[in-house]
Amino acid sequence: MGPVSDLPQLLRESAPRALAAVFRRYGDFEACEDAVQEALLAAAQQWPATGVPAQPVSWLITVAGRRRVELLRNETARRRREESAGHEPPPEPRxxxxxxxxxxxxxxxxxxxxxxxxxxxxxxxxxxxxxxxxxxxxxxxxxxxxxxxxxxxxxxxxxxxxxxxxxxxxxxxxxxxxxxxxxxxxxxxxALNRVELTREAIRLTRQLHRRLPDDGEVAGLLALMLLTDARRPARTRPDGTLVPLAEQDRSRWDAGAVAEGVALITRTLTSAPIGPFQLQAAIAAIHDEAPRAEDTDWRQILILYGLLDHLAPSPMVTLNRIVARAMADGPAAGLAELESIAADPALARHHRTAAVRAHLLELTGDREGAREQYRLAARRTLSRPEQQYLESRAARASEAG
Incomplete structure (x- = not known):
């Protein structure tokens, strides 16, 4: 038995492996999850006093397996299955x-x-x-x-x-x-960020990448998450308001996550067929490697969005490609493309479409038009931090005008 350190984290990491092993042996997902939950409760009660077992996952599997067998014994219709299950050793994690x-x-x-x-x-x-x-x-x-x-x-x-x-x-x-x-x-x-979700997504994707190291899209997804989440420390001000990418303090980005993400996508692009997540990760890497916002290689980003639009078209990819076009060729070019997709029902009433139009109008000097579009975007989003940011941009456009 070992000492108890971070017991909740240990139980959280062990539970899926125990559930998988018990379900693989006995079937019935709901009953197996109930059995594992009882094993977790027993561990939470016993381990602080007795110490953590040398093989905590195996301990949970054994206890949950016993509980599952007890449930099988109570199911008359499955009595024959119970007789064989009761004498089998507990399953091992795989x-x-x-x-x-x-x-x-x-x-x-x-x-x-x-x-x-x-x-x-x-x-x-x-x-x-x-x-x-x-x-x-x-x-x-x-x-x-x-x-x-x-x-x-x-x-x-x-x-x-x-x-x-x-x-x-x-x-x-x-x-x-x-x-x-x-x-x-x-x-x-x-809240703009829900860290518990991003952290869990990255943890699970790391696990998936370890299981499937040759899957280029799994690697691309992990790289995309790392490169995107690396900016999180600079995305909000102390009061929770949004800081756009161009205005973020890049010294606050997680340099370790950036380095890991860049290395991962660089290696993957040379060893696996290209997919949508890899292209998105490559775009994120270009942003993250630019020392300043004005150093961003928008021409290369535009090319990558063109590939992504061809490989996996979607309304948001189209909108992001238009932003890249505007940054590479000027706001007038971006506004012209926005007009060409005005009838797209997926984009016509989306708050990001109005926000992009507002930003491009602001770059052309049309403060009044920008203010109206920022306000429209603020009304359409359900995120309070985004509303505050868009309203502040509308107010700034009014002051500048």
Whole structure:
């Protein structure tokens, strides 16, 4: 037995591996999670007094496995299965268990919100209350979402699915990206960042990269997260207001994360087929390597956004490409492209479209037009820090005018 140091963190990191092993042996996701939760409770009560076992994951698996067998004994319809299970040794953790658990949580039968929530619960080890706080949802809503997701997995008869198909891996990457994005730029509420989500997304993506070191898009996703999150210390002022990229104090960026992200994407681009996450990471690397905002190689960024728009077109990619066009060729060129997409329903009423138009109008000297667009963007966003920033830009345009 070893000393107890950071017990909550140890339990959080151990829980997914224990759940994966117990589920792999006995099936029934919901029952196995209940068994693991009971094992975690037992550990939280016993380990502070007895010390942490030499193999904490195996301890949790053994205790959870016993509980799962007890449940099987109480199921008359499964008595024969119980008889064989009761005499089997507890399952051992495997290196691919967490990957299999990720794949299970991103099962195509689940909606994307359900995939996100179940991943945070089962693989991230967050409690229902923690997920509710992070996603700004009522705890009852999160609980219902988790319960329905587990029931859906039971109804489909899903078990571990290895090796992973390209489609399932794509779903896993997308879910991890959504978790990171919601943490880095919260879509609603009073906080711009939800650090618990970005931290969890990076941790899970690191695990996925260790399991799949040759997957270029997993490496690209991890590099993108590192290069983006490196700027977080400079993204807000002490009062929580947003600081745009061009105005950030780059000395406050996390140099270690920048170096790791740049090295990772540089290595990946030369060794794997190019994908969307790699292109986004390459763009982030160009931003992060520029000593000053005015040193940014916008021409190279424009080229990369052109490739990304061809490979994985989306409204936000189109909007970011227009920004790059404006920075490379002047605001008039960007405004002309904005007009060309004015009818796109995905962009027409998005707050970022109005914000980009406002910024470009400001660069051309049209202060009145810029002020109107900043105010329009502020009305359309649900994020209070973004509202404050956009309103301040509108006020500054008025003063300059």
């Amino acid at each position: 290196g691919d268990d967490e990957l299999a658990l990720l794949l299970l949580c991103c099962h195509p039968a689940l909606s994307v919100p359900a995939q996100v929530t179940l991943t945070l619960r089962a693989v991230g080890g967050l409690s229902t209350a923690e997920i509710a706080r992070a996603l700004l949802l009522p705890e009852a809503t999160v609980g219902q979402r988790i319960s329905r997701a587990k029931q859906r997995i039971r109804d489909t008869g899903s078990r571990f699915d290895l090796p992973a198909s390209a489609e399932r891996l794509m779903a896993v990457r997308q879910v991890l990206y959504l978790i990171f994005n919601e943490g880095y730029t919260a879509s609603s509420g009073d």
